[in-house]
Amino acid sequence: MNSALITSGLSAALDYTTPLLCACLAGLWSERAGIVDIALEGKLLVAAFAAAAAASASGNAFVGLAAGIVASLALAFAHGYAAIDRNGNQIVSGAALNMAASGLTALVGNAWYHHGGRTPPLAGAARFRGLHLPGSAALAHVPWIGPLYAQVISGHALPVYAALALVPVTAYVLKSTRFGLRLRAVGENPAAADNAGISVRAMRYAGVALCGLYCGLGGTYLSVAANAGFLRDMTAGTGFIALAALVFAKWRPWPALATCFVFGLLNAIADRLQGLVLPGIGKVPVQAVQALPYLATVILLSGFIGAAIAPRASGVPYIKARA
């Protein structure tokens, strides 16, 4: 393999990692607060649509980002209302929001733009373009570090760096702040947190809101940076792979980054594997590589290699007292 293939593969892996990482950290906030969210996919989708529509109307990618976040938050609060205020089944609510998101984006997209749910192509300032990090030209000729910096790390769109920055931020807030401690307490033992005077409802809404915020960024990246517009069902399972990654990372931020990068790398490899013949194995089917994240998650969940233990109270409505 030549180095150009490796650097382009790693660079593509970083692009694939971005929406996964956003959705995975989003799910992390929600589940650490005790709210299971299988509607990461739906949030990414509405964010992608709203961002593309707003960016195309305004010609400004940042307006798109704001709209993406607002749309994703709306879905997050619908989930929060059912799960927190109404003690509803969180899986059912998530499944409902995924369906509604898929239907709504296709329906409204078709009614507004008449292109089978596709938004108008974005160009210029309406799109997040690749940024050239300072010094990438100067370092380009340094062996190893140069190509790595210039071709893998530099050249991505703003949301990619924003998503990467979310990892230390999430890790710090979750682990080292009073807010993070309280949020985790509510996800592990809400009754104890309640007794200590922490509002379970407020902390859970905070987790759900952060989930909406992160998914907003991830969805916007898909339609306004990685692609030049919205396509019907363009998330194509990203939200579910993020869910798998969350289990794999055992609900922790840094392992989430590692898992999402590995899953992103698998995607990049699958792209470059079409028709490639490996010695001793023969032709590797693309589908086998695509199936790996799902398969790995099932094996991990089965408990044969280490255990994946979810936040203890996640999925369980907190009922303060009998009415």
Added chain:
Amino acid sequence: MNPRQRALAEAVLVPLATIGFAFLVSGLVVLVIGENPLIVARLMIAGSLGSGARLGYTLFYTTDFIFAGLAVAVAYQAGLFNIGADGQAYVAGLGVTLMALALPGLSPWLLVPLCVCAGAAFGALWALIPAWLQARRGSHIVITTIMFNWLATDLMSYLLVNVLRPKGDMQPESAALPAHARMPAFSHAAQALGLDVTPTPLNGAFILALLSAFGVWLWLFRTRSGFGLRVAGVNRRAAAYAGISAGTMIIVAMLVSGALAGGMAVNEVMGSQGRLLIDFTSGFGFVGIAVALMGRGHPLGVALAGLLFGMLYQGGTELAFDVPAVTRDMILVIQGLVVYFAGALEGLFRARIRALLAGRYAGAAAT
């Protein structure tokens, strides 16, 4: 009203209220798009029931949704959320196709039942692994069935592209099923009798779906093992105390659930398309969640809710011809809203209606 009547009124009113709310919100969405929701509703009813052919298509979709709804409902009665009916139906399509292509010369009297059994077996097998992992290893069945949906997508697209596709065929689809393996269509039967009917894909699988609904009711509510399954679904500890193994019940429920999901493959592959197509389930397995929740996990409710969703899908298809702005995606929105209102917010609706019924009861007692 006595408590029994009140429970019955509640069982009827809660689904009606949730679907009414879902329609109301969907109507608002139609307004936002700039169409008239009343005209849309009228067109959808005419499109689903307005002629014999339209009714045929409606019942064809109903068949899929009864199978999907029963699959989700059986698991639900055992306290499990089977989100994987779509993947189970997809893999069941493989069973149907392999059996039909392996024994093309067999008499249809043998081959059709064999294909149905193969579909049920493959669907059950795809549900068995998540079930076993839940029962014996404690893996959360929601996550595993989601993963198994995607695994089914990858497995089937590999098989369709690389193994099942006939040489020289560009489409990722299997060879055509032999005529002996086709589920007889109602319109063919009527034409054979000399009646002049428009052909529709409605086929014998519809009767199979109704029989399955009756069978599931008989099993869940009239047999010892069905009772055990429901007890395990409500309270695992009580079940264990009564000598019912919750683990076994999980596996039994999921096997039956997967087999029922396989009915969708019978309807689509043997009844309509005549070959295995990529993504032939078109997400209908997920409709089962809405159908089961609306039908409150009861086979009769599932059959009625299946009919409603059959009308919605057929009406939605017809509607797209008359009102191009409102595509069939509208139905996906309604479906999501039904699941949200009937499932996630069920407590809210139930509490309101219970209060309403109690109020009327108190008022009647006072006069």
